[in-house]
Amino acid sequence: MTTIPILKEREEQIYRKGSEPFNMQCEKHSLAGSVSQRACVFCGSRVVLYPVADALHLIHGPIGCAAYTWDIRGALSSGPELHRLSFSTDLQERDVIFGAEKKLYAALTELIEQYQPKAAFVYSTCIVGIIGDDVEAVCRKVGKEAGIPVLPVHSEGFKGTKKDGYKAACDALAQLIGTGETADISPISINIMGEFNIGGEAWMIKDYYRKIGVDVVSIMTGDGRVADIKRAHGAKLNVVQCSGSMTPLAEMMKEKYGIPFIRVSYFGIEDMAKALYDVAEHFPDQPEIMEKAQELVRSEVNRIYPELVKIREQVSGKRAAIYVGGAFKAFSLIKALRNLGMEVVLAGSQTGNEKDYEILRDMCNDGTVILDDANPLELSKYIIEKNADLFIGGVKERPIAYKMGIGFCDHNHERKTPLAGFEGMLNFAKEIFNTVTSPVWQFAPHRSGNEPEQLRNVVIQPSK
Amino acid sequence: MLLKHTTTKIKERSALTVNPAKTCQPIGAMYAALGIHGCLPHSHGSQGCYAYHRSALTRHYKEPVMAATSAFTEGSSVFGGQANLVQAIDNMFTVYKPDVIAVHTTCLSETIGDDIPQIASKAAAGGKVPEGKYVIHANTPSYVGSHVTGFSNMTKAMVDYFAEPGGEKTKTVNIVPGYVEPSDMEEIKRICAAMGIPIIMFPDTSGVLNGPLTGHFKMYPDGGVKIDALKKTGQSMGTLALGNLASSAAGFALDSKCKVPCKVLDLPIGLTGTDMFIDALRTMTGENVPDSLMFERGQMMDIISDMHQYFYGKKVGLVGDPDQLLALTKFLVSLDMVPTHIVTGSPAGKKFEAELREAVKDVPCDVNIKLGGDMYLFHQWVKNDPVDLVIGNTYVKYIAKDEDIPYIRYGFPIYDRIGHSYLPTVGYRGGIMMLEKILNALMDRQDRDATDVNMELVM
Structure with missing residues (x-):
């Protein structure tokens, strides 16, 4: 029997529906040394503001933060595409020593002159928080000179979790709201x-x-x-x-x-x-x-229903594992999968709060595993134990699913077709059907019964 | 047109990078560390860094990428990350049970000045490092160099931590393969095996980031250089460091630590690049070059001669990492092609630039070269002086599309195609693959643009 150790501190971030007591710990900072699937404050701000297509997004920091967030989100624009370019102050050692306010000023001025954006977001990264550049003052100055809103986004990576990054993005948006004309807006x-x-x-x-x-x-x-x-x-x-x-x-x-x-x-x-x-x-x-x-x-339901019923016949009874960023998405996924006759055997999120997990608990069937801030070992262990046929997650989860020989659906930045709305539900059902019934899985050891026996018997044990 | 903002007027920019042609050190260190068997790379910084690196590597390789983080908080960035790292080391050895933890720093931990060896010894003294397990480290500040520097630093750390001086010299050759794909590392091993030369290659990501579907998820895939082998690098008869920027630091460190002579070569890309590599192996070991390799070489030459009319005079724009650019430029020149614009984001140094200039000195046009440049500049150059082919990572596809130029994906990252993890571009076989790619790109374009009258069956 193989065991996967689990740290004492994490024990209460894993819950099995039906067991007592329910004392789900969440909204905790990830443990140092964890292979968490979470990201940082900057990441949270960046994904929220990224789709504003006619704004300039300047990342104040070393090159990495700009390079990794360059055009990675399939957030479509019907017009300008400014958001899909990557702008960085590319901080060097001398900037870290002497400060980079002048560099930021020069970069902003030059960019605004060339691209004529309607507003600019300036993201602070970890290093900026340490060297203490007065980003706010630079933004104010450039904003005044250029005559557009230049908004600092306080997204230093270490200052909390992704959620704090959302908050920083909201703060930046809040500065824009209230500055436009509203006279002609409809009461509905x-x-x-x-x-x-x-x-x-x-x-x-x-x-x-x-x-x-x-x-x-x-x-x-x-x-x-x-x-x-x-x-x-x-x-x-x-x-x-x-x-x-x-x-x-x-x-x-x-x-x-x-x-x-x-x-x-x-x-x-x-x-x-x-x-x-x-x-x-x-x-x-x-x-x-x-x-x-x-x-x-x-009319929409009538339109998609016949096709959904056909798909339901094919996927009914299949088991799904869900691991998403926010718990709210998990609620919808559980309902949608139930509509397709599928069972959710694992549900987890990176950032759910206590209330979210209570709702999850109430929605799930007995035996369903509920996880907060899980790592790949835990995910893979429960997926095999629960014999899941499908994994729904994001970019880092995809290859884990495939290695185990089960289907996958990206419900995050890398979805290629719309999954929202009625049309999206049909797309979702088709994607689920296609991945779960793909002929490739019959060759995977997991499906052909060649799977090593000990894998079935993996248990998670407290390590100390 | 996604890049409609790119202007033809080139202005010197000092404060600003637009569409980078490099990324930061830590990802290179993480990639190198994944080339040690049973190693868990550890990012000593905020949680975002390693999430981005894992995502980027996952998108490039379509494989699970395992690494851990110190998960810095506001507190750790004020008081130092010692507590985080000690706890992290304890947690990792308890939960994930790696043989080695390879710690790399980030801009954050570098700036607050964490002393990794000191923290690691504190962890060891506190009994947090189990018997026979290791913690190694490399300093990889994101505001110095590029991802290539990070790769180089972590590769050198393997020597600093593991190579043992003394003992009888063996007939083994150390190979530092450079910042190349797992497929390339596999091909280098195959070539050495064909010559009957025992080697220790480090790092070695083959079998780690191009693994098979097995039906279960493995935290530590079967590939990677073993610790025992790394220890023995000090007894090898010599080291071949492929690619000056990525590999020479490790090679020279081994020379000074264990008196293992090091020879620095270009990456074995193209005919002469591979010739130099194989000749260096032959000279170092005295082994003969087997017929099988000569046969492959002959095949590659055969293809070049069969198709040389499609190569000559074709202008090429290249953007990528320094070691690759140098070897590739030499290869293209040997095909009678004309490298016209060459850009790397990495600050690769004057020596590199001089070598690159030397490689294109006989090219019949002015060659634009920029170190520490970006894709925006590259695009401007291409606009001002159009080329027949562009070679670069996935981001180059926007330039290729906007300018309607044939394009080959090469380098890091490649997010939108497969192949790079499985099919090499080094060695003679890799050369044949490169030739096929170049020809396909050029000839598909010729077919696409041919009028009905000019459409040719035989090419």
């Missing part, structure tokens, strides 16, 4: 928040809202435009997806501008429909919005 209008237009999903969602008679003032930040964000405070409702990233901003807008917000998910038929109904309910004086929403849901 929303901001779409926490939707990043990966694979064109924001376009689809916006189109749904348009069809039911709701105007979209801004999308934060998918296919984002500075001018739209500036007037976002004119919207009547904030509709927040990916709640981990955008809730701080929605709360701020509620406080400052009195705009209420609702949490939604656009993933899966149930949640997508609910997202439309919830918005419609917010405008009770316009009953036609709800009627149109119902009509839209009806």
Whole structure:
């Protein structure tokens, strides 16, 4: 019997549904020495702001932070593509010793002159936090001279977790909001928040809202435009997806501008429909919005349902493992997979909070393993123990799934087709079907029964 | 056009890099460390660094990439990362059970001044390093050099920590393969085996980052140079360091530590590059070059002669890492092609530039060369003086598309194609693969652009 040791400190970040007590620890800093799948503050800020396509994104630090985030997110733009270039102050040793404010100033000035962006985001990386450049002052100065908002993003990598990076991004967006003209905004209008237009999903969602008679003032930040964000405070409702990233901003807008917000998910038929109904309910004086929403849901579901049923017949009974960034996404995935007749045997997230895990626990069947901030050993162990057929995760999880000979679906930055909305549900189902039933797995040792016996018997044991 | 912003007017930029042609040291150190069997690379810095490196390597190799992090917090960046690293070493040996932990630093830990050897000995003194296990380290500040420097530093660390001086010299040759793909390392081993020469190659990522589907996830794949072998590098009769920037530091360190003579060569890319490598092996060991290798060499020459009319006079733009650029430029010149624009992001030094200039001195046009340049400049050069072929990593595809130029993927990273992990570009066989790639790119273009009248069946 093989054992995978697990640190005492991590024991309570793993829970098996049905066992007692439920005392899920989460929102902890990753242990030093962990092979966590998480990232840093900068990463959080960068992914949230990245889709703002007509803004300049200057990364103040050594080259790596800019190189690794150059065009890695499939956040589509319908116009400018400035966000897909990589700008760095490329700090050198002398800059670290003598400071790099002058360099930052020169870089910003030059970039703004050449690219004429509508705003600039200046990301601080670890080193900037240590050498103590006054990024704020440089931004203020350049902003005044150039006549555009130049916004510092306080995203020093070590100053917390990815979530703190989301918060820093929200703070930067908050400085833009409230500076635009709102006079011509319709009383039936929303901001779409926490939707990043990966694979064109924001376009689809916006189109749904348009069809039911709701105007979209801004999308934060998918296919984002500075001018739209500036007037976002004119919207009547904030509709927040990916709640981990955008809730701080929605709360701020509620406080400052009195705009209420609702949490939604656009993933899966149930949640997508609910997202439309919830918005419609917010405008009770316009009953036609709800009627149109119902009509839209009806026609879309009718359109995709026959195909979904066919796919369901093929994948029903298959077992899925989910490991995603935010827990909210996991809820939707569980529902969507259930619609396909699949069972979720493992559900985990990098950044879920206590409440999230309670909801997860209540949603899951007995025996389902729930993980917070897991490492590859744990993931692979439970996937084999639970005999999963499918793994849903991000870039670092994909090859782990394939090595074990099971299907994979990227539900993160590298999805190639839209998975949100009704059309997206169909795409998702097709992708699941294609990967789970791929003929390649029949050659994998896992499937052909050649698997070494000890792997089945792996247990996780406390090490101390 | 994604790169519509690129202008033809070139302005000197001092404060700004646009679309980098390099990345930072730690990823090179991580890649090198993965070439030790049973090694867990460890990033002493914030959690983001290693997440980015793992993601980048995963996208490039389509393989799981294992590494750990000190997960710096605000506290550790004020008071130093000692506590984090000691705890990390303990946790890693407890949970992931590596044979070696290879610590590399980051801009953060370098700037706050953490002393890794001191911290590692503290961990050892505290009983955190099990018997027969090792912690090695390399200093890899992100604001110095590039990913190639990081590779070089970690490779040198293997010598500093493991090579044992003294003892009888053996007939073994050390090979430092350079910052090349696992496929290339495999090919170098095959060539040496064909010559009957026992070697120790370090690092060796073959079998680590191009492994098979086995039905289970292995934290430590079967490949990689073993610790015992690294210890014995001090007894080898000589070292061949392939690629000056990536490999010579380790080679020279071995020379001064263990009196193992080191010869620095170009990467064995192209006919003469491979000739030099094989000749150095022959001279060092006295072994004959077997017919099988001469046969491969003959095949490669045969292809060049068969197709030389498609090569000559073709202008090429190259962007990539210094050692590769130098060897590749020499190869292209030997094919009668015309390297026209050559850019590396790495600050590769005057000696490198002089060597590169020497390699293109007979080329019938002015050659643009830039060290510490970026893709933006490369694109500007290509716009101003168009070429027939561009060679570079995946990011070059935008330039190739915008300018409608045939393009070969070569270098790091390649995020959008497979092949580099499995098919070598070093040695004669690798040379044949390169020739095929170059010809395909040029001839596909000729076919695409041919009118019905000019469309040719036989080429």
